[in-house]
Amino acid sequence: MKMSKLLLTAGALALSLVALPASAHTELVSADPAIDSTVIALPSTISLTFAEELIAIGDSNSISVIDEIGNELTSGKPELSGTVLSINLEASEVNGVIKVDYRAVAADGHVIKGVYKFTVSPMAISETATKTSEEIVPTSESGNKISIYLILSATLVVGGGLVLFFIWKRQSK
Numbered sequence: 001m002k003m004s005k006l007l008l009t010a011g012a013l014a015l016s017l018v019a020l021p022a023s024a025h026t027e028l029v030s031a032d033p034a035i036d037s038t039v040i041a042l043p044s045t046i047s048l049t050f051a052e053e054l055i056a057i058g059d060s061n062s063i064s065v066i067d068e069i070g071n072e073l074t075s076g077k078p079e080l081s082g083t084v085l086s087i088n089l090e091a092s093e094v095n096g097v098i099k100v101d102y103r104a105v106a107a108d109g110h111v112i113k114g115v116y117k118f119t120v121s122p123m124a125i126s127e128t129a130t131k132t133s134e135e136i137v138p139t140s141e142s143g144n145k146i147s148i149y150l151i152l153s154a155t156l157v158v159g160g161g162l163v164l165f166f167i168w169k170r171q172s173k
Contacts, residue, residue: 026052026106028114029083035116042073042094042120047086053107056080060105063087068096095120 032047033039046065054061061080065073065087073094078087085104097119104112 025108025110026050026054026112028102028112031100031116033118036118038119038121040120040122042089042092042098044091045086045088046074046100047084048100048102048104050083050085050104050106050112053082054080054085054104055107055109057105060103060111061085062103064101065089066099066101067092067094068098073098095122 027050028048029051030049032045032049033043046063048063059077061078063074063078063085067073071094073089073092075088075090078085085102097117099115099117101115102113106112
């Protein structure tokens with residue numbers, strides 16, 4: 001009888017772990033200029049749109065825009081409006097690969113960091129400056145590691161419960 005209570009408890013624990021919602025964090029949805037795009041001239045602003053609202057706590061949100069030589073191209077501080085983080089750029093005749101390094105804080109307090117690049121080339125035909133989330137593959141540190149641990153924990157609990165069940169069945173014969 002004790003074994004069946006233990007098995008029932010282990011099963012309930014496993015189900016409760018599996019039923020927990022994943023702790024999803026916001027992510028970059030679109031960028032202007034778009035990731036890996038080519039534009040004819042350096043735009044006047046960089047705008048990043050995230051899936052959820054962002055919050056401003058001091059200087060917690062930032063965008064750094066650097067050309068191939070290492071010159072910072074931003075002018076002023078980043079501006080925040082709901083899900084959009086943007087910053088003005090200095091007027092420049094710069095060409096080449098431009099690196100955008102960003103840091104944003106979501107309403108849940110989670111920090112989103114990432115880097116992407118676009119190219120300024122006056123000879124190229126300009127692409128559309130916005131891509132959908134399926135086309136975006138920025139380097140980002142906003143992975144959701146908690147769900148992996150939940151899946152592993154649930155697997156161990158259910159597996160352990162099954163082992164106990166079969167041992168109990170074997171002993172009761």
